[in-house]
Amino acid sequence: MTAFLTALALGAGYNTALVTIGAAILGGSAGAIGAFVLLRKRSLVSDAVSHGTLPGLALAFILMALLTGDGRNIVALMAGAALSAALGLFCVEWITRRTRLTEDAAIGAVLSVFFGFGIVLLTVIQSLQTGGQAGIAGYLLGSTAGMLRSEAETIAVAALATGAAIFVLRRPFTLVCFDEGYAATRGIDVRLTDLAMMGVLLAVTVIGLKVAGLVLIVALTIIPPVTARFWTDRPERMVLIAAAFGAAAGYVGAAISASDRGLPTGAVIVLTAAAFFALSLVLSPVRGLMSGLATRLRFRRRVHERQGLLALARGEAIYDPLTIKVLRRAGHIRADGVATLEGRAAAAAAVREEALWGLYRRLHPDEAAALDHQGLAPIAKALPPDVVADLAARLDPAGAGAR
Amino acid sequence: MGTDFVVLSLVPITIGILVCVSCALLGNFLVLRRQSLIGDAVSHVVLPGIVGAFIFTGTVAAGAMLLGAGIAAVLAVLLIEVVRRVGRVEPGAAMGVVFTTLFAAGVLLLEQSDTSSVHLDVEHALYGNLESLIWLAGGAGWPALLDPGALAALPPQLPRLALVTLAVVVFLLVFWKELVIGTFDATFAESVGARPGPVGFALIVMVAVAAVAAFDAVGSIIVIAMFICPPAAARLMTDRLVPQLGWSVAFAVVSAIAGYVLAGYGPLWLGAAYSVSAAGMIATVAGLILALACLAGPRRFGTRTAARRRRPSPGRASHHQSSISNSLQV
Numbered sequence: 001m002t003a004f005l006t007a008l009a010l011g012a013g014y015n016t017a018l019v020t021i022g023a024a025i026l027g028g029s030a031g032a033i034g035a036f037v038l039l040r041k042r043s044l045v046s047d048a049v050s051h052g053t054l055p056g057l058a059l060a061f062i063l064m065a066l067l068t069g070d071g072r073n074i075v076a077l078m079a080g081a082a083l084s085a086a087l088g089l090f091c092v093e094w095i096t097r098r099t100r101l102t103e104d105a106a107i108g109a110v111l112s113v114f115f116g117f118g119i120v121l122l123t124v125i126q127s128l129q130t131g132g133q134a135g136i137a138g139y140l141l142g143s144t145a146g147m148l149r150s151e152a153e154t155i156a157v158a159a160l161a162t163g164a165a166i167f168v169l170r171r172p173f174t175l176v177c178f179d180e181g182y183a184a185t186r187g188i189d190v191r192l193t194d195l196a197m198m199g200v201l202l203a204v205t206v207i208g209l210k211v212a213g214l215v216l217i218v219a220l221t222i223i224p225p226v227t228a229r230f231w232t233d234r235p236e237r238m239v240l241i242a243a244a245f246g247a248a249a250g251y252v253g254a255a256i257s258a259s260d261r262g263l264p265t266g267a268v269i270v271l272t273a274a275a276f277f278a279l280s281l282v283l284s285p286v287r288g289l290m291s292g293l294a295t296r297l298r299f300r301r302r303v304h305e306r307q308g309l310l311a312l313a314r315g316e317a318i319y320d321p322l323t324i325k326v327l328r329r330a331g332h333i334r335a336d337g338v339a340t341l342e343g344r345a346a347a348a349a350a351v352r353e354e355a356l357w358g359l360y361r362r363l364h365p366d367e368a369a370a371l372d373h374q375g376l377a378p379i380a381k382a383l384p385p386d387v388v389a390d391l392a393a394r395l396d397p398a399g400a401g402a403r
Numbered sequence: 404m405g406t407d408f409v410v411l412s413l414v415p416i417t418i419g420i421l422v423c424v425s426c427a428l429l430g431n432f433l434v435l436r437r438q439s440l441i442g443d444a445v446s447h448v449v450l451p452g453i454v455g456a457f458i459f460t461g462t463v464a465a466g467a468m469l470l471g472a473g474i475a476a477v478l479a480v481l482l483i484e485v486v487r488r489v490g491r492v493e494p495g496a497a498m499g500v501v502f503t504t505l506f507a508a509g510v511l512l513l514e515q516s517d518t519s520s521v522h523l524d525v526e527h528a529l530y531g532n533l534e535s536l537i538w539l540a541g542g543a544g545w546p547a548l549l550d551p552g553a554l555a556a557l558p559p560q561l562p563r564l565a566l567v568t569l570a571v572v573v574f575l576l577v578f579w580k581e582l583v584i585g586t587f588d589a590t591f592a593e594s595v596g597a598r599p600g601p602v603g604f605a606l607i608v609m610v611a612v613a614a615v616a617a618f619d620a621v622g623s624i625i626v627i628a629m630f631i632c633p634p635a636a637a638r639l640m641t642d643r644l645v646p647q648l649g650w651s652v653a654f655a656v657v658s659a660i661a662g663y664v665l666a667g668y669g670p671l672w673l674g675a676a677y678s679v680s681a682a683g684m685i686a687t688v689a690g691l692i693l694a695l696a697c698l699a700g701p702r703r704f705g706t707r708t709a710a711r712r713r714r715p716s717p718g719r720a721s722h723h724q725s726s727i728s729n730s731l732q733v
Contacts, residue, residue: 111627216510271511
């Protein structure tokens, strides 16, 4: 625990601190670009991108091993990974655009074939008998344990650069996510913007390979944005919140991972992000489980109160225990079930409300169907005053005539 | 092509074919239902399943592993549904959240538990070891196929996968009508009582069964490739479902055989003294077949009429223009 707190306070050595900060910046960038990609409904494209890096990684390793004797050159590996991921991305685009296959099939095909070919190349590397083979295995699941200072610095700086790119491009990204046509009329090249979005996604993926590993990096671009979606309906805020969740997951996860052995960085970061997601799923004020439950209970209470009051007005006996409980809590009936004075007044008001709503539904069926509270809200608050006055005027002469 | 082949290659090739065919058959429906990536999700979830089973039972017995992986796969599918419905998250993202989280949990559990004494690692779950499934009892060559004693010594993966392939075929035959209606028109299926919901879930369970049975022979990644590549390539060859299934099975068999042979002998032909991963090569060959189908498959643009529209010959183009100007005059 103390080791964790030390790492959290960046006190566990320069390298660990650098990795922790780098993971936080990476998580932030991944969350931000992931938010745009989620809004564009293309989250799983990042899965194809991350798996697509493997052949390039392996080829770069082989090339560097043949040229210099050691394949572990992070810049060369990143360049190779980026090139093959770009090829994978191009294949996804090309298959989706040029053939009848849908994007999910294209993504699945590209990710599995590229990964399979990458594994073929990995077995070639195993037979090469050069040094540093463990270095390439670290890219599968991510490892920051033996990371060099220069590697950590490269990752931190590159992640910061992608963050800056996202900041610069945020307006066109947002417009394209929400309304392609409008974006086009504003003079934004939709294809170019999409390309830039995928380019940034690719960059984040490649930078994150060493930290999270190519199987898990995709989580950093999906989980924080989905988490952020629980907390807001506004795109700018969603991007910021996703970046914050991503950065927090990267920071806390890297610190936990540094505090003990047997805590692989990528897995811990992803599980931290997943914990934020689970909490948001339960606690979110708008879309969460708890608020959904509360809304449901409130709605049920209002239905029972309304129906109970109508029954009181008609002088009918009430048997439903929940209705009795709700009415008694509100002071509409006494413990023995007899209506109080307030209860009778409320019952009369409920009858009138119901009649007004009924008239409104008859006169304006379409507008009434569009309301989402099914006439349980007080009509004077739900509708404009002139409409209510008109309804009341129509209701009263009719009532007088009947009498 | 004698004794050596029977001992070293016959069983891996047969297993490869069985895996590829069972996955490709189910994959046709996944591709048509736009659920291709369910196979991806399910295969990743196999890892936490087997690690969980190991921690629970302390052994690496095949039964426990398969059960653990199966439970994890079904759990993942249910979780994806929960996240999608409760959180109102779009399906792709819900899938991404669930399978990466479970995979991360599997990696962490694996690191935390003491698995140093047993052969259990992430790489194995990802790309298996098809080449190791040799049949030592087949030393007598082809006649060993008739020897009950030698047959009893077959790697257990072979009968298991044969059973799964049979189960897949039976499943498709029994639920054929429901599957087809539910795939092409779920609303209509509901209205005629074909229950697309339960049948769709049964399809996913079969996908999980096929993926789980296959992973310890060939690893997860080839399973994903087989769920998608042969059916996707077959989709570009024909507009009809039964021929599509036929094409996909043919592509799967070709991938399995060609992939295995290329992995085993390809490097030797190039003068190197080693072989490469058979699972990876099978996936690569499947990808090449798909690439060819994308470039030249007769139905790559859609139905016959759609294809004609996409590929206007010069004469047709002018005809098209004149029809537009005609309609403008009207």
